[in-house]
Amino acid sequence: MRKGVTLTIVLSVIAFTSIGMWGDILKAGPALRSFSWYLIPLIAFFGFCNDLVKFFRWHVYLQKMGIRIPAKKSLDIFLAGLSMSATPGKAGLLIKSRMLKGISGHSMISTSPIIAAELYMDLIGLSLISLLGIGLLGNEIWVALLLCMLPLLGLVPGIAGFAIGLLEKIPILSGRAIEMRKALDSMFGLFGVKVLVVSLTITLIAWTSEGVALSLILRGLGFDVGIVTTTVLFGFSTLIGVLSMLPGGLVVTDASLMGLLVHTGIPNTPAAVASIMARVFTLWLAVIIGSIFLVIHRNDVSKDLQGEQHIGK
Template sequence: MMSWGKPEGPPEADRAIAPELPGAALGLRIGLSLLLGLAVLAALLVFGDVQAMAHHLRGFPWRWLPVILGLTLLNYGLRFLKWHLYLRWVGAPLPWPASAAIFTAGLAMVLTPGKLGETVKSLLVWRWRGTPISITLPVVFAERLTDGLAMVLLAGLGISAYPAGLPVLGAILFGLSVLVLAAWIWPQAESSLYRLAGWPILSRILPGLLRFYESAHRLVQPPNLLFAVGLGLISWGAEGLAFALILHGLGIPLDLSLARRAIFTLAFATLAGAVSFLPGGLVAAEASLAGLLLVQGLPREIAATATVLIRLATLWFGVALGALAWAWLVPGLWRTANIRARPADRSLPTQNAEKGQ
């Protein structure tokens, strides 16, 4: 096994569509996101009245915290299962420990704009087994796509609590459906891309682009798509139930209506944060959570307290796990990686098929 050292760079065809290796610039962005998170927390404390919020926090049943965090871990566990299976489906399987380390490290990248920092997972897969980044990058986007579809469906469960949000959900669903359709028509798009191969710029990135498109096409096949969205309904529904427990701990009676409204509120706010492209959905998600709770008739101090607690139990809990992975798991992954023993295949997908590979 070779040490991390200074590995060969990704194939040239991948460089135009792949992110750079994590470095000081990424650390600076995450640091700024942490400052923004503190500013949002301060704003919620002012909005909800610090003393009133402290009163509710003192009365909160903290013995429920393991259950709340357990539901969040269930979300992460099911999303990891999807990530792990996606890698197998695109022909880049990893051992469970390496796959789990890379997935967990990606949780910290939520603090990048639009969660685009999660694409670093493709770089880590390349480092581990030499798979071209263009093959695994669609996995990261398919994760976000199927999560988005699942959350639109979950938000639809309680849209009656906020009918004004229906056009927003409709627009998001339309956009996600267009992306699915674009990946679905791979056979037609492939021939068009080959006809453009004579263009100087496209000729350089065509191999990577074709690999990207072929992987995306595999992931949106109906059985794969339905399975992934089904996992998303369960995983994100679990976080919605965690939110219902938080609201119940703050004095709201627990019944089916509360569970439905909690799932809707969290799903809608998460979508709002995602489409805002702000790091971690900061500001947009918190404003949506607190605003929707106010619309449902909750007092301002309870709305603010519930928003702080659910964001700590989901966003910031995940960031903490991701930071631990970067500190302890990823260095070990780097030390045991061996990309030269598994050289990247740089030929075109259709050429591989013709060779019988």
């Protein structure tokens, strides 16, 4: 975990430094002085609304798995899990399974498919958003199409099973492949038609809220960019970041977002400011709020750890 935190810090510094140099952030003074700061509460609300909306998807998955816990406890676990949003591959989100075990008694193995389903549904949502606005991506349309289609192909059980079957034939990966097959089977068990439609609707609404936040940021900087456009730009850059498997998509998402903003006609410096602000009020706001909830509910994690140590004895 310490290595993951160190990597996240290093990549954060690289991301902000790179964006700052590319956008000549030293010239950002006039843009910031003229920024419509009264929009900040709205930006923060819509930036975090992405995660608030996704809570309902999390709770739907819990109900589908037959895990009955009070909505307040469910929300506490979900929010605490946001503290791990910037861990490599979001593997730290498994802390939700650990906390869930301490409260409901369900093993981490039985609840980890919920985490996988959340992440995969995000990929599906981001892919669909990117496909809907793929015309905005210019000459990179075919690269964009390929990136968007990869996660969608995984929705077909036969294709996903075939890919895992190939991995099982590789000795060094066979153990992981078996675990992936079990998780995949459990995850597809969640995706009944009703649950799929509900969770996909929630996912699309959630990611659209980040597009609203970006649109407000650009408006504050003096640029009128529609919500559809900002949702596609933010969604596609986030998709690239997720596929990179870097913590929080750091560097990749940041650079992609700035590049796409410049591509739409936003000058470098305002694009850099908008990219940094967008990430602060989405990813980092979620991490901060999640960390607060994790500290408040740290006993739910420590009790589970003590239980495992007791069993080990």
